Amino acid sequence: MMSLLSAEIAEQVKKELADLAGPVRLVMFTQEIECQYCAETRQLVEEISELSEQVTAEVYDLIGDSDQAERYGIDKIPAIAVIGAADYGVRFYGLPGGYEFASLLHAIKLVASAQPSLADETMAVLAELDKPVHIQVFVTPTCPY
Amino acid sequence: MILAHRIAVASPMVQADMVEATEFPHLTIRYQVMGVPRTVINESVHIEGAVAEGVVVEKLQEALLEAQGGDEGEGTG
Amino acid sequence: MEMDFQISLVAPATPEAVADDAVEDSDAAEDSGADGDTSVYDLIVIGGGPAGLTAALYASRNGLDPLVFTGHMPGGQIANTERMENYPGFPEGISGPDLAQRMVEQVTKFGPTMLQEGVRTADFSVRPFEIASSSGTYKAHAVIIATGSFPRRLGIKGESEFFGRGVSTCATCDGFFYRDRRVVVIGGGDSAIEEGLFLTKFASEVIVIHRRDELRASEILQKRAFANPTIRFVWDSVVDEILGEQTVTAVRVQNVTTGETSLIDTDGVFVYVGLVPATKIFRGQLELDSSGYIVTDRLLRASVPGVYAAGDVQSPSFRQAVIAAGSGAMAAMEVDRYLAEIADD
Numbered sequence: 001m002m003s004l005l006s007a008e009i010a011e012q013v014k015k016e017l018a019d020l021a022g023p024v025r026l027v028m029f030t031q032e033i034e035c036q037y038c039a040e041t042r043q044l045v046e047e048i049s050e051l052s053e054q055v056t057a058e059v060y061d062l063i064g065d066s067d068q069a070e071r072y073g074i075d076k077i078p079a080i081a082v083i084g085a086a087d088y089g090v091r092f093y094g095l096p097g098g099y100e101f102a103s104l105l106h107a108i109k110l111v112a113s114a115q116p117s118l119a120d121e122t123m124a125v126l127a128e129l130d131k132p133v134h135i136q137v138f139v140t141p142t143c144p145y
Numbered sequence: 146m147i148l149a150h151r152i153a154v155a156s157p158m159v160q161a162d163m164v165e166a167t168e169f170p171h172l173t174i175r176y177q178v179m180g181v182p183r184t185v186i187n188e189s190v191h192i193e194g195a196v197a198e199g200v201v202v203e204k205l206q207e208a209l210l211e212a213q214g215g216d217e218g219e220g221t222g
Numbered sequence: 223m224e225m226d227f228q229i230s231l232v233a234p235a236t237p238e239a240v241a242d243d244a245v246e247d248s249d250a251a252e253d254s255g256a257d258g259d260t261s262v263y264d265l266i267v268i269g270g271g272p273a274g275l276t277a278a279l280y281a282s283r284n285g286l287d288p289l290v291f292t293g294h295m296p297g298g299q300i301a302n303t304e305r306m307e308n309y310p311g312f313p314e315g316i317s318g319p320d321l322a323q324r325m326v327e328q329v330t331k332f333g334p335t336m337l338q339e340g341v342r343t344a345d346f347s348v349r350p351f352e353i354a355s356s357s358g359t360y361k362a363h364a365v366i367i368a369t370g371s372f373p374r375r376l377g378i379k380g381e382s383e384f385f386g387r388g389v390s391t392c393a394t395c396d397g398f399f400y401r402d403r404r405v406v407v408i409g410g411g412d413s414a415i416e417e418g419l420f421l422t423k424f425a426s427e428v429i430v431i432h433r434r435d436e437l438r439a440s441e442i443l444q445k446r447a448f449a450n451p452t453i454r455f456v457w458d459s460v461v462d463e464i465l466g467e468q469t470v471t472a473v474r475v476q477n478v479t480t481g482e483t484s485l486i487d488t489d490g491v492f493v494y495v496g497l498v499p500a501t502k503i504f505r506g507q508l509e510l511d512s513s514g515y516i517v518t519d520r521l522l523r524a525s526v527p528g529v530y531a532a533g534d535v536q537s538p539s540f541r542q543a544v545i546a547a548g549s550g551a552m553a554a555m556e557v558d559r560y561l562a563e564i565a566d567d
Binding site: 037073076078088089090091092093094095096097100103106107110111114115116117118119121122123125126127129130131132133134135136137138139140141143 | 147149150151152153154155156157158159160161162163164165166167168169172173176178181182183184185186187188198199202205206208209212
């Protein structure tokens, strides 16, 4: 199958991921008969994992590996859980194409470093949280915002 | 990088999903997504467009207060 | 659905950076705490559109090692242009995001320091100049301002309330949500018509509402729009209110010649009524014209020596990527001369 990442892009991704602060697992969920975006998402995480020693790809079946799906709280596919030293709750649903590809690279670097670089006031509010919070950000790959 | 993801990394209580709206039409209907980015916090609070960190924090507090209001009734704020 | 897999290494705007641009956010100018960088750069370029990126390209090739703030949307206005057919060198046309990415890649090759951040404050009263972003305060002997412009709002009832719930300024972002629905496009310039044509891929009907009886858009776009059966025009009319409940349901339209008002049912409103310059943080420090554009001389020098302006932020008359790129190059070459002069003193 043709690569999703051109040689040129792959080279840049390699550079971007060259000095990751720690190992990152891209835990990807698909299903036996893959939807188009599932297949492409799986291929994408596999290609990225080949560009860095620190990044590994794990592929699971939403139905067949329901224990893993439950563990990572995955309820739809394609899904990527971006896992660093811990599971910080960073998820991507759908193929991270277009502008969202850069978001995925950022997320990889983010969980590797575990440095969220937020304002002190934000950190203070987050420290007070005593209930789970679920944030969903809806995007389209063609939106630069 | 997505602010929501940074917030997730900062707090063990937060999970942040980036959702490709075009691939999950049932969710775009459920959350009435007609423009992106649209942020939904705990099903109840919505943010339209890209906003500053402070605004997201405010909305996060709003979502929590709403939940609290539901659990404990009035007079706790 | 057929869709070529396309990716961009340019990140989408971070919400924080949008506010950092300090063009709409009044309390962005808080102390970031960090010191950034104690070194003094020859040049800081503010802006990541064609003007800023070309300035960075020329400056880097001249050995200046500039610091570049690409802001919240590398590519600037072209990043949300679906197709560009008038940028020389691309006979088949090129998508705006692709062109933006190529520009970023080309600049990156020459190694300037690029920060994907907006600028919060600029102090031109001190030497070296001080530019502050969320990551700290940076110093430079010269500054090129290429912050460009952002979409103008109509300022009518319903516009803010329904933003993201029917009101949009980005067809490439949000067009998908209007499949088989009716939308209106407000405006008559190139952006309005280009985006209107783009929306015909999704919408069942696109109604262009324009305040005059002819379009300002280029001839070729006009021809395409008139030939497109999905597009209908409402002339001599302005929208004075956007109505809805949960989401947009209609616009109220007033005919400017007869004064008559009517309602047009619609699910979406795409607003393309021009742009305003992103110069808020420079107010009071640099001479701006009555519309907020930075006043420069022929060599793009702003009212403070060592400060230059390029692209849309300096000239509202053309608003073309190729002209922005050209003026970015000019500014960088002028900075080179300026730095040589101050080094002699």
